[in-house]
Amino acid sequence: MLVMVPSDGRRFVSPGEPHLMEVSVQIRTIGRMFLGTALFLTAAAPAAAQAPEVGVSYSFLRMTETNAPAGFAVDFAKAVAPLGTGSLGVVGEFGLNRFTSDVGDWTTTSYLGGVRFSGPSAGPAQLFGQFLLGAMHGEGYTDFAIQPGVGVKFRANEQIDFRTQVDFPVDFYDGGNDAGFRLNFGIVFKIGQ
Numbered sequence: 001m002l003v004m005v006p007s008d009g010r011r012f013v014s015p016g017e018p019h020l021m022e023v024s025v026q027i028r029t030i031g032r033m034f035l036g037t038a039l040f041l042t043a044a045a046p047a048a049a050q051a052p053e054v055g056v057s058y059s060f061l062r063m064t065e066t067n068a069p070a071g072f073a074v075d076f077a078k079a080v081a082p083l084g085t086g087s088l089g090v091v092g093e094f095g096l097n098r099f100t101s102d103v104g105d106w107t108t109t110s111y112l113g114g115v116r117f118s119g120p121s122a123g124p125a126q127l128f129g130q131f132l133l134g135a136m137h138g139e140g141y142t143d144f145a146i147q148p149g150v151g152v153k154f155r156a157n158e159q160i161d162f163r164t165q166v167d168f169p170v171d172f173y174d175g176g177n178d179a180g181f182r183l184n185f186g187i188v189f190k191i192g193q
Contacts, residue, residue: 057186071097
């Protein structure tokens with residue numbers, strides 16, 4: 001598919017902005033590759049004591065001095081091995097954020113997969129850290145991205161946790177990168193427990 005991107009290397013510009021050039025992007029291929037890898041690792045991994053989880057979160061993203069106040073993230077995670085007093089797991093995530101500015105509105109999506117270390121539960125709370133990589137797609141571009149993050153889950157009951165999380169996405173493109181900040185609040189459902 002041919003798409004238009006800014007010729008000066010910037011990302012997160014408003015649609016219709018001048019100085020655009022054509023590039024070839026395989027959006028579906030990149031998204032399928034990372035989601036497929038995350039699902040394969042989850043299915044192929046040995047069973048761990050923790051049940052698989054599906055999380056749904058409200059997401060606020062700030063990239064390149066522009067806010068995306070409307071967004072959400074959905075992730076699937078599975079612990080695959082004990083690690084010290086915690087566990088090591090795999091996670092796949094889809095995120096969508098809607099940017100608004102004086103010059104226009106646009107949407108950014110991310111398709112990420114990686115690893116999550118969950119610490120021991122301390123009463124109803126459990127800390128975790130994760131490192132994800134994959135693709136970030138916006139108006140006219142698809143780039144490689146990484147997203148380290150940390151968070152805490154609070155147990156509501158045996159099947160549901162509440163979660164707050166801070167991520168630091170970095171979008172890598174030809175000529176540079178854009179670093180951001182993402183704040184998530186959401187709920188986690190434990191599958192099969």
